[in-house]
Amino acid sequence: MALAEPGLEAATAELLFALADDDFVLGFADSEWTGIAPHLEEDVAMSSLAQDEIGHAAAYYGLLAALTAGDPDQIAYDRPAEAFRHARLVDHGRGDWARTMARRWLYDTANAVRLEALAGSSCGPLADLVLKVRREETYHLLHGEAWLERLARAGGESRRRLIDALELVGPDAPSVLAPLPSESALVGAGIQPVAGAELRKRWSGRIDPVLDRLGLALPAAAAAALDPLTARSGHGPAFAGLWTEFESVRGLDREATW
Amino acid sequence: MISSSPAREAAGSDVLDWVQAILAGIVDPEIPAISIVDLGIVGGVTLAGGTLAVEILPTFIGCPALDLIRATIAERLAPLRENVTTRVERVTVTISYAEPWTAARITERGRTALTASGFAPAQREHESLPGLVNLVARATCPYCGSRRTVVENAFGPTRCRSIHYCTDCRQPFEQFKEG
Numbered sequence: 001m002a003l004a005e006p007g008l009e010a011a012t013a014e015l016l017f018a019l020a021d022d023d024f025v026l027g028f029a030d031s032e033w034t035g036i037a038p039h040l041e042e043d044v045a046m047s048s049l050a051q052d053e054i055g056h057a058a059a060y061y062g063l064l065a066a067l068t069a070g071d072p073d074q075i076a077y078d079r080p081a082e083a084f085r086h087a088r089l090v091d092h093g094r095g096d097w098a099r100t101m102a103r104r105w106l107y108d109t110a111n112a113v114r115l116e117a118l119a120g121s122s123c124g125p126l127a128d129l130v131l132k133v134r135r136e137e138t139y140h141l142l143h144g145e146a147w148l149e150r151l152a153r154a155g156g157e158s159r160r161r162l163i164d165a166l167e168l169v170g171p172d173a174p175s176v177l178a179p180l181p182s183e184s185a186l187v188g189a190g191i192q193p194v195a196g197a198e199l200r201k202r203w204s205g206r207i208d209p210v211l212d213r214l215g216l217a218l219p220a221a222a223a224a225a226l227d228p229l230t231a232r233s234g235h236g237p238a239f240a241g242l243w244t245e246f247e248s249v250r251g252l253d254r255e256a257t258w
Numbered sequence: 259m260i261s262s263s264p265a266r267e268a269a270g271s272d273v274l275d276w277v278q279a280i281l282a283g284i285v286d287p288e289i290p291a292i293s294i295v296d297l298g299i300v301g302g303v304t305l306a307g308g309t310l311a312v313e314i315l316p317t318f319i320g321c322p323a324l325d326l327i328r329a330t331i332a333e334r335l336a337p338l339r340e341n342v343t344t345r346v347e348r349v350t351v352t353i354s355y356a357e358p359w360t361a362a363r364i365t366e367r368g369r370t371a372l373t374a375s376g377f378a379p380a381q382r383e384h385e386s387l388p389g390l391v392n393l394v395a396r397a398t399c400p401y402c403g404s405r406r407t408v409v410e411n412a413f414g415p416t417r418c419r420s421i422h423y424c425t426d427c428r429q430p431f432e433q434f435k436e437g
Contacts, residue, residue: 041411041421048413055320055417059355125355132319132358135436139412 003067003125008189011182012123013067014085015192018180018232019114020060021086024076025239026107027053028246032094049104049140056133063125077250081243085232087175088225092168093238098151098161103169105144106207106218110176112137113203122190145210152214163216171222174200178231273344277303277310280334287323287330288416291375294327298363301354308347310335315359317435318417324353361436373400378422378433397433399424407431 004012031050037043061072068075089107094100115134121127151162179196186192194202211217224230250256281303282295294300294314301313312331316324328351338346361380364372369379378397396405397420404426411421419432 041413044411044415045413048417051320051322051417052318053320055318059319128355128358129319132316132355135358135360136318142412 003063003123004191005189008185008191009067011180011185011189012191013064014180014182015186016060016064016067016126017085018087019118020057020064020076021084021232022090022107022111022176023053023060024057025084025086025242026090026103027051027057028242029090029094030100030104033100038097045143046100049143052136052140056136059129059133063129066125073250077247078254081235081240082233084235084239084243086235086239087178087232088172088222088230089169089175091235091239092172093236093242095165095168096161098158099165099169101144101147101151102162102165104140105148106169106173107176108137108140108144109207110173110199110203112141113199113206114177117194117199118192120190120193122193126191148210149214152216166216167219170219172225173218174203174221175225175231177203178226179228180232181228183228273305273310273338273346274303276344277305277312277335277338281312281331284327284330284334287326288418289372289375289377292364292368292371294331296365296368296371298365298368299327299359301357305346308345310338310346310349312349312351313354313356314351315354315357315363317359319355321417323416328353361434364434372434376400376431377419378431380434380436397422397431399427399429400431401429402427 003009027050030046030053033043033046034050035043037046057076058072061075064070064075065072089103089110092099092103095103112134115130115137118130119127119134121130148162151158153159177196177199180186180192183192183195187195207218224234278295281300282293284294286292286294286297286299289297297317299315299317301315302311303313304311312335314324314328314331331351332349335346335349338344339349364379372379378400397407397409398405399407399422402424404424406425407422408425409420410423410430414421414432414435418435420435421430422433423430
């Protein structure tokens with residue numbers, strides 16, 4: 001499987017790590033709701049969403065493994081925390097239900113814009129996978145928007161918590177679409193056909209009308225969320241805890257076969 | 259040499275027919291009423307240079323049954339290697355996304371089997387809105403055939419199933435999702 005032309009392996013890997021780590025970290029954070037979501041149906045829904053994200057991450061790690069002749073499980077579980085390249089948006093830890101829903105909606109909408117562009121990637125195996133991922137993400141988009149609307153329109157504590165959540169994670173939301181350090185090479189080769197700045201414009205075009213309709217606003221982007229050098233590094237204490245948790249079982253015996 | 263193996267008749271170009279027959283006998287581990295062939299998750303099956311290659315198209319990427327399905331296929335096809343007439347030296351089972359699985363891949367026999375087991379088969383593909391048709395269109399109750407049904411949860415007991423309720427016969431039921 002020719003995943004990258006000579007000279008473009010590192011840039012392609014950078015893109016795949018961003019896609020994979022976003023879904024992996026978000027999936028693990030969301031899986032913490034299993035058993036304690038607000039009601040049973042939502043418990044099932046959140047578990048499914050988390051399962052999807054881990055599944056998507058596993059598929060991206062599979063492409064990385066093919067690219068580097070490595071092993072997907074090693075790539076996922078045997079990396080130090082600081083080597084993860086997930087966006088700042090998904091670095092905040094689970095928080096309350098409003099934070100989880102605000103983060104899900106912001107992530108799903110940004111991810112949808114990113115995946116739409118990647119469906120036209122010159123990297124064939126990635127474009128194929130993205131086609132399937134996008135179909136599954138349709139359910140995520142519906143779920144996220146329904147909850148955003150529900151919390152926003154409920155007023156009282158629900159709305160207040162949602163606004164608090166948007167204040168907290170909102171400044172980091174554009175980090176999902178921040179340019180990668182290798183963006184010019186990726187765009188030049190058509191691996192990532194659309195640059196981050198254009199993706200963010202398209203994303204705003206999607207979410208601004210929804211926010212307006214609900215009388216909500218997204219705080220200005222944090223400078224760190226737009227800088228290629230900080231949008232996906234310098235993780236906080238919440239991720240350190242999550243990393244310790246998800247790495248712990250494999251850490252018991254790295255040679256074990258499951 | 260006398261052999262009681264069915265491979266005696268499955269030599270040469272018939273090998274792939276034999277493979278298809280074996281695959282048609284493997285059921286979905288989560289819904290044993292339907293075979294993996296009728297479910298439409300078997301993609302390309304090729305035999306070249308001694309390698310029998312089977313592609314699996316997952317209904318959902320994170321499906322936890324995939325490893326079991328792959329292992330079962332490899333196990334059931336292994337006997338082909340022992341029969342020299344098949345010219346199969348190795349069997350590979352890989353997951354492919356080159357052609358995404360959709361509910362349109364479920365055969366008519368598969369749809370009938372799903373309905374008989376209390377599942378509403380996924381409705382036909384809505385090209386511009388992948389996945390949405392399940393939630394927008396009303397599922398048909400597999401028990402009484404009514405269209406007066408509501409979505410209880412887009413996320414069911416497995417990733418490929420959603421939960422619905424029939425307001426006529428008052429039965430909850432599941433639908434196989436669009437994928």
